[in-house]
Amino acid sequence: MGGRHGGRSRAARREDGLAAVRERLQGYADRGVFRGFSEEPTRGGRHRFKFLWLNTTFVLSYVPVTGALFFRELLPNVSARSSIGIALRSFVKSRAGLNVPDHRRIDPRRAAVQGYVRSGAFSVVITAKKNYHGYGVHRAVNLIQEIFVQLHAYFPEYMVENFDAPQE
Amino acid sequence: MKTKKQTSKRASRDTVASRRDFMRQAVLGGAGATAAALGTGATIRAAEEDAKPITIPSEFESAKRAPLPSVDFPMSGAQVFARACKEEGVKGLFCCPGNYDVIHAIANTGIPTYSGRHEGSLCHAADAFCRATGEIAATSGTEGPGFTDMICAISAANSARSPVLVLASNKTIFSEDTEQGIQDQYQQPLTEGIKKYGKRLITPSRTWEYAGYAFRQLRSGVPKPVHIDFPAEIARARFDDPTELEFFYDNTKYRTDAKPHPDPKAVDQAVQMLRDAERPIIVSSNGVFYSKAWDALKRLAERAQIPVVESGAMKGQFPADHELSADAAPMALMSADVVLLVGQYCMPTLGEFAFGPDARYIRIDPDAEDIGRNLPIDLGIVSDERAALEALADAMPRQRHDAWVREVAVARQAFDAENEDYYQTGLGYTEAVHPAVIAKELADFLQNGNIPQDRTTILQGGYGIARYTRRYLRSFRPGQIVNGAYQYGAIGPDVGYTVGVAAAVQNGIGAQADFKGHPIVAVTGDAGFGYTAMELETLSKYRLPAVLIVYNNNAWGTWSGQVNNTVGLPVHLFQENLRYDKLGEALGAYGEYVTQPSEMRPALERAYQVALEESRPSIINVQAKKEFWLRDQYPPGFLGKVEPGVMSYYH
Numbered sequence: 001m002g003g004r005h006g007g008r009s010r011a012a013r014r015e016d017g018l019a020a021v022r023e024r025l026q027g028y029a030d031r032g033v034f035r036g037f038s039e040e041p042t043r044g045g046r047h048r049f050k051f052l053w054l055n056t057t058f059v060l061s062y063v064p065v066t067g068a069l070f071f072r073e074l075l076p077n078v079s080a081r082s083s084i085g086i087a088l089r090s091f092v093k094s095r096a097g098l099n100v101p102d103h104r105r106i107d108p109r110r111a112a113v114q115g116y117v118r119s120g121a122f123s124v125v126i127t128a129k130k131n132y133h134g135y136g137v138h139r140a141v142n143l144i145q146e147i148f149v150q151l152h153a154y155f156p157e158y159m160v161e162n163f164d165a166p167q168e
Numbered sequence: 169m170k171t172k173k174q175t176s177k178r179a180s181r182d183t184v185a186s187r188r189d190f191m192r193q194a195v196l197g198g199a200g201a202t203a204a205a206l207g208t209g210a211t212i213r214a215a216e217e218d219a220k221p222i223t224i225p226s227e228f229e230s231a232k233r234a235p236l237p238s239v240d241f242p243m244s245g246a247q248v249f250a251r252a253c254k255e256e257g258v259k260g261l262f263c264c265p266g267n268y269d270v271i272h273a274i275a276n277t278g279i280p281t282y283s284g285r286h287e288g289s290l291c292h293a294a295d296a297f298c299r300a301t302g303e304i305a306a307t308s309g310t311e312g313p314g315f316t317d318m319i320c321a322i323s324a325a326n327s328a329r330s331p332v333l334v335l336a337s338n339k340t341i342f343s344e345d346t347e348q349g350i351q352d353q354y355q356q357p358l359t360e361g362i363k364k365y366g367k368r369l370i371t372p373s374r375t376w377e378y379a380g381y382a383f384r385q386l387r388s389g390v391p392k393p394v395h396i397d398f399p400a401e402i403a404r405a406r407f408d409d410p411t412e413l414e415f416f417y418d419n420t421k422y423r424t425d426a427k428p429h430p431d432p433k434a435v436d437q438a439v440q441m442l443r444d445a446e447r448p449i450i451v452s453s454n455g456v457f458y459s460k461a462w463d464a465l466k467r468l469a470e471r472a473q474i475p476v477v478e479s480g481a482m483k484g485q486f487p488a489d490h491e492l493s494a495d496a497a498p499m500a501l502m503s504a505d506v507v508l509l510v511g512q513y514c515m516p517t518l519g520e521f522a523f524g525p526d527a528r529y530i531r532i533d534p535d536a537e538d539i540g541r542n543l544p545i546d547l548g549i550v551s552d553e554r555a556a557l558e559a560l561a562d563a564m565p566r567q568r569h570d571a572w573v574r575e576v577a578v579a580r581q582a583f584d585a586e587n588e589d590y591y592q593t594g595l596g597y598t599e600a601v602h603p604a605v606i607a608k609e610l611a612d613f614l615q616n617g618n619i620p621q622d623r624t625t626i627l628q629g630g631y632g633i634a635r636y637t638r639r640y641l642r643s644f645r646p647g648q649i650v651n652g653a654y655q656y657g658a659i660g661p662d663v664g665y666t667v668g669v670a671a672a673v674q675n676g677i678g679a680q681a682d683f684k685g686h687p688i689v690a691v692t693g694d695a696g697f698g699y700t701a702m703e704l705e706t707l708s709k710y711r712l713p714a715v716l717i718v719y720n721n722n723a724w725g726t727w728s729g730q731v732n733n734t735v736g737l738p739v740h741l742f743q744e745n746l747r748y749d750k751l752g753e754a755l756g757a758y759g760e761y762v763t764q765p766s767e768m769r770p771a772l773e774r775a776y777q778v779a780l781e782e783s784r785p786s787i788i789n790v791q792a793k794k795e796f797w798l799r800d801q802y803p804p805g806f807l808g809k810v811e812p813g814v815m816s817y818y819h
Contacts, residue, residue, distance in 0.1 A: 032544025033518060033525045054519035083799065101575055103447070104503060141525050146502055149522045149810060153498070156808030157729060166657065166818070167726060 017064045018047060020134035025049050025060070028141065054148055056163060060140065067111075067128035069140045073121035074147075077162055080117040084155050088122050089115045091150055095143060104142065111136045113143065222756045224709055236278050245375045245405035246273040246398070248413065252379030254279060256387070256419060258333060259303040259677045262290040262668065266310020267337035269403040274306065280675050284667060284706035287314045291321030291334065292664030292700065293671065298330040299482040299650045300625060300669045301678030302458055304386050306333040312353030315397070319358060320658055322393050326362040327656035328481035329454050329513040331391035333382060334359070338397040341370055355397045364392035372405035377415040380422035387423060389534045390513050391458060427459070427552030428534055434549045435559045438508070438530050441547060442472060442564065445506035447572040449494060451521070451812050453480035453819075455511015455533065457679075461554035462486065462646050465510070468561040473569045475576045477501065479512060479521075479812035479819055481654045483628075484643035484679075488814075489621070491573065493580075496642065498522065498810035500579035503572070506530065511553040514655045515542040516819040522810050532556045587639050590804055594765070597802060600793040601765050603636035603719060604804075609768040610717065611640035613776075614689060623683060627669045627690035628652050628817075629662030632797060633719035635807040637691050638815045647672075647679030651817050659725075660699025662692035663716065667703050670712035670785075687713040687779035694720045697748060704785060708756030713779035714786075715772070716757075718748050721792040728797035728806055745791060752787030760788045 022039070029037035033053065040048035040059075047062045061070040078085045092115030096106045106113045110132040115124050124143065128136030151159050159165035239247050250273035261281040263271050275281040284290045287309035294307035309315045315336040325332045339352055346352070356366045365385040369378055382394045410416045442448050456465055462485045469476050469486070475494040476486040488495050501522040509515075509531045515538065528546040532553055533539050539548035549556055587608070594602030615621040622644035628634060629652040643649040650669050653661055669688050676684025697718050707714050727740040749759030758778040760771040768790065775786035799805025809815035 028525055031528075031546075035518075053525075055517060101503060138526075142502070145519065145522075145525055148519065149502065151808075152522075153808045153810045154804075157806060159808070160729065167729065 015064075017067065017128070017131055017133035018062070021047070021049075021062050021069070021137045024134050024137045025051065025141075028053075054145065058144065060137070062133075062137070064133070067131065067133055067136060069126045069128065069133075069136050071124045071140070071144060073119070074124055074144070075122035075151075075162070077120060077158075078117055078122040079120060084151075084158055085117050085122065087150075087154065088147065089117070091115075091147065092124060092143070095146070104146075106139045106143065107135075111139055113139070222708075224711070228709070237276050239273075239276060241410065242406055242408045244269060244273065244403065245369075245372055245407070246270045246403040247276075248375045248407060249379055249396075249398075249403075250274045250277050252376060252383065253277065253306060253333070256379075256383045257304065258306050259301060260294065260297050260305045260668075260671055260675070261308065262293040262297065262305060262671075263287070263308035263335075264290055264310070264314060266314045267308045267335060267398065267403075269400075270335055270337065270398055271308050274308075279306075280671065280677075282667060282671055282706065282710060284664075285702040286664075286700065287317035288319075288321045289661070289664030289667070289700040289703045289706075291318040291332070292324065292661035293666075293668035293703075294332045295321060295325035295328060295330045295661075296627065296650050296665035296668030297672045297677070298325075298332055298391075298668075299328060299457075300647045300672040301680055302460065302647065303678040304331045304333060305668070306335055308335040308337075311337050311339060311351035313351060315353060315355055316358065319362075321661065321664070322359055322395070323362040324653060324656040324658045324661060325393045326364075327514065328654045329391050330393065330481065331386045331458075332393040333386060334363070334393050334395040336395075336397045337403065338368065338399045340400045342401070344399075356395065359393070359395045362393065363395045364390075366395035366397075368397045368399070369402040370399065372402055372407075373412060374414050375402055375405065376413045377422075380415060380419070383419065384423045387425070390455070390538070427555055428550055429555045430532070430549045430551035430559050432559075434547065435556075435563055437547050438549060438560060439563050439565075441506050441528065441530060442474065442508065442560075443567065447503050447569065447575070448472070448474045448506040448508065449501070449504040449523075450474055450476045450508045450510060451512055452476055452478050452485045452510055453512040453514075453812075454482070455513060455553040456485045456557070457482055457511070457646060459511065459552055459554040460646075461510070461557050464554050464557035464561055466490075468557050468564060471561055472564045472567040473573060474508075474567075475500075475569075475573065477812045478643070478814075479816045480514070481651050482647055482649065483651060483814075484646045484648035487622075487644045488642035489644060491577070494576045494813065496583050496639075496814045497576045497579035498583060498813050498815065500576045501810070501813070503575060508532070509543075510557060512819070513538070514819045516811065517542045518544070520819060521812055583639075590636070590639075593803060597796070598765065600796070601762055601768060601790050602796055602802075603633050603792065605765045605768060606633065606717065606719065606790055606792075607636040607640040609772065610637065610689070610691075611642070613769060613772045615642060615644075619776075622648060623686055624648075625669055625673050625680060625683060625686070625688045626650070627662060627665050627688065629665060630691050630693040630696060630719055631659065631725035632721070632806060633691060633693050634817070635809060635815070638809070638817070639807075642814065645679075645682075654817055655819060657818075660696040662690060662696050663700035663703040663707075666690040666714050666716060667706050667712065670707060670714040671710070674710075674712055685713075687715060687776055690714055690716045692716065692718055693725060694718055694722065694742065694746070694748065695724045701748070701751060702755070704752050704757050704787060705755040707785035711783040712785055713783045715775045715779055715788065716752075716785065717788045717790060719792055720746065720748060720789050721794045721796060722746070723794040725797075727794050731798065741794075747789065749787050749789035752785070752789075756784070758782075758784055758786040760786065761791065762788060763791045 034051040036052035246269035254277040294305040594604035797806040
C-alpha cells in the first residue's frame with residue numbers, strides 16, 4: 001500500500017513519490033488491468049499518466065509536491081445540482097467513512113478524497129498525505145472503478161449516453 | 169375480507185362478464201361505433217355468447233396413447249438421423265411444420281415434440297429447454313423461410329452457449345441454384361459465426377456419419393448450436409440395410425465421453441493462490457451447470473469457506489440461501505482479491521464484472537483457446553469444470569474466511585434492505601403497479617410463502633421489469649432460473665422461452681427431474697411479448713402450466729431515453745392499456761388484468777391455481793406506466809445492474 005519515506009530531503013521524497021505512483025500504475029498495466037498505458041510529458045510540475053481501462057481512456061495527473069492525484073473531468077455532463085451530481089459527491093465522500101471495510105476505505109490519515117463538479121463535469125482528487133503516494137494512487141484507481149460500478153447500478157442511462165454502455 | 173374461494177369465484181364471474189363487456193365496448197367505441205350502427209355489435213355479442221369453446225383436438229390425446237412405431241431397415245435418411253438423435257439422448261424437439269420427414273421421424277422415436285406458431289419462437293424454446301435441463305434439444309424449420317425465421321434464435325442460443333441442434337429441410341441437391349419451385353435457400357453461410365458446427369448433408373450414405381459429427385460437437389467442450397440441413401435426397405434416401413451407411417456403429421466408437429482433466433501443477437498453483445487470498449470468491453457459470461459440477465462446487469466452497477456468486481444463462485448451481493452465497497451481495501464484489509471463474513463461457517471485459525483492479529483471476533474452462541480472452545488471467549486451467557472443481561476440493565486445505573463471509577453477509581443485508589425500500593416506495597404509487605411491487609409480490613408468493621422455495625422454475629425475461637425481478641427472485645437449485653435473453657439481448661424471445669422451460673418441467677427432464685409437472689412462472693415486458701405472444705396458443709394446446717406475467721407499461725423499454733425527443737418519441741410507444749390478458753383468453757389461456765398493487769398477489773394465486781388444477785397457462789397483464797422509468801418523477805426509476813450475481817445477464 002505504498003509507504004512513508006520520512007527523514008529524507010523533500011526532493012528525494014518527491015522522487016520517491018513519483019516512483020511509487022509510476023510503479024503502481026505500471027503494475028496495473030503489466031497485469032493487463034490497463035489495456036494501454038503511457039506517461040505523457042510533464043506540464044507545470046504535473047505528471048500525466050494515460051491509460052485505457054474499463055473501455056475508457058483515463059488521464060491521471062499527479063503533483064509530487066502536494067501528493068495530489070487528479071482525475072479531472074472524469075465524468076462529462078454532470079451538473080452540480082443534478083441527482084447524479086449529488087449522488088456522486090456523496091458517494092465519494094462516503095468512501096472515507098468508518099462503515100467502509102478497511103481494505104476499501106480511503107484512510108483519512110493517509111489520504112484526503114474529494115469529488116466536485118466544475119464546468120459541467122465531475123472530477124475526483126485524492127491527496128496523499130505524508131508521502132503516502134503509492135497508497136493514494138492505489139485508492140484512486142480503486143475509487144474510479146467503484147464509481148463506475150455505482151453508475152452502472154443506479155444511473156444506467158448516464159452510462160448509455162456518455163460511455164456507450166449498451167442500452168439493452 | 170373475502171376468502172380465497174370467494175375471491176376466486178368473483179374473479180371467475182368477472183372474467184366471464186368482462187369478456188362480454190370488452191366485446192361490447194369494442195363495438196361501441198371508436199371504429200366500433202360504425203359497426204354498432206350497422207348492427208354488427210349485436211351480431212358479435214351473440215356470436216361471443218354462442219361461440220363454441222376453445223378445444224384441443226382429440227388427435228392430441230390419440231397421439232399420446234398411440235404406440236411408437238417400430239422403425240428398422242429399410243429406413244429413410246430421416247429415420248437414420250432420428251435414430252441417432254434418440255441414441256444420443258436428444259430430449260426435446262421444438263418445431264413448426266416443415267422438414268416433415270425429419271421431424272416426423274424424430275417424433276416417432278418418442279422424443280417429446282412440440283410444434284408452435286413461429287420457427288423463431290420454437291428455436292428459442294429449444295434454447296431455453298437446454299438451459300433449464302442441461303440436455304440437448306433439437307429445433308426444426310422448413311427450407312428458406314422457416315430456417316431464416318430461426319436466425320435470431322440461433323444467434324441467441326450461440327451467445328448463451330446452448331447445445332441446440334438446428335435442423336432444416338432444404339429442397340433437393342438436384343435443383344440447387346435453379347429457383348425451381350419455392351423456398352430455395354443456401355443455408356450454411358447464414359449461420360456463419362453463430363454455430364459451433366454446420367453441414368449441408370449431400371451424400372446419403374454419410375447421414376449417420378454426419379450425425380456423429382454433430383454429436384461430437386454437441387457433447388464436448390463448450391456447447392453451441394450445430395446446424396444440419398437436409399436436402400430431400402438425404403431425408404428421403406432409402407437404406408435397405410446397414411451396409412449402405414458409412415460408419416454405422418454406436419456412439420462409443422465415434423466419440424468419447426472423456427473430459428479434459430486439470431494439470432496437477434495448475435491445481436497446485438490455484439490452491440496456493442486461494443490459500444494466500446484473504447477474500448477469494450468463486451464465479452459459477454454455464455460450465456458448472458452443463459458439467460453437473462454443483463456438488464464439487466459446494467464441496468470446494470465449504471471446505472475453504474469461499475463465497476460463490478453466479479452468472480450465466482441459467483442460475484442455481486449454488487443455493488441462494490447458503491451462507492456462502494454472494495449472489496445477492498453486489499457491493500461486496502469489489503473486495504474480492506482472488507476470483508476463480510468456473511465455466512464462464514461468455515467472458516466479460518475487465519470492468520464489466522464488479523471486481524476491483526487488484527483482483528487476480530484463475531479461469532477454469534475446457535477450451536484453452538478462450539482462456540485469456542477479454543480478461544487478463546493470472547492462471548488458466550484447461551479442464552472440464554467438474555474435474556477441476558473436484559481436484560481443487562480434494563487438494564484444498566480447510567480454511568476460514570470469517571471476516572470476508574461477514575462482509576458478504578452485510579452486503580447481502582444492505583441489498584435486501586434496498587429492495588425493501590424500493591418495494592415500499594412502489595406501494596405508494598397507486599395509479600398503476602410499480603415493478604418493485606410485481607417483483608416483491610412474485611418472490612414472496614413463489615419463494616417466501618407456502619410453495620417450497622426451490623419448486624418453481626422461472627423464466628426470467630423482460631427488459632426494464634427484469635431489472636427489478638432479478639433483484640428479488642433467487643435460485644436454490646440447478647436450473648431454477650433461466651436467464652432470459654442473456655448476452656445476445658434479443659427483445660421478445662420470452663414466450664418462446666416459456667414453451668421450452670415449461671416443456672422441460674412438464675417432462676421432468678435433466679435438472680428438472682425432481683420438479684416434474686409443477687407450474688412454472690415467466691416474466692416478460694409488453695414490447696417483448698409482442699414478438700412471440702402467439703406461443704400462448706402453443707402453451708395452451710399442450711396444456712403447459714405456465715404463469716406468464718406481462719409488465720405492461722405501454723412502451724418499449726427505450727422510451728425513457730427519448731423522453732425529450734418530441735418528434736421521435738412515438739416510435740417508442742404503444743396504445744395504452746392494451747388487454748394482453750384478453751389476447752391470452754382468446755388463445756386458450758386464463759387471463760388476469762391487474763391495475764392496482766393490492767391486486768397483484770390475489771391474481772398470482774388464482775393463476776397459479778389454474779395452472780395446478782387445469783394444467784393451463786395464464787397471463788397476468790399488469791398495468792404499469794411508462795413514467796415509472798423516470799427517476800426524478802418516480803424514484804428509483806429505471807435501474808441498472810451489477811454483475812455477476814442475481815442482477816447479471818450480459819455475461
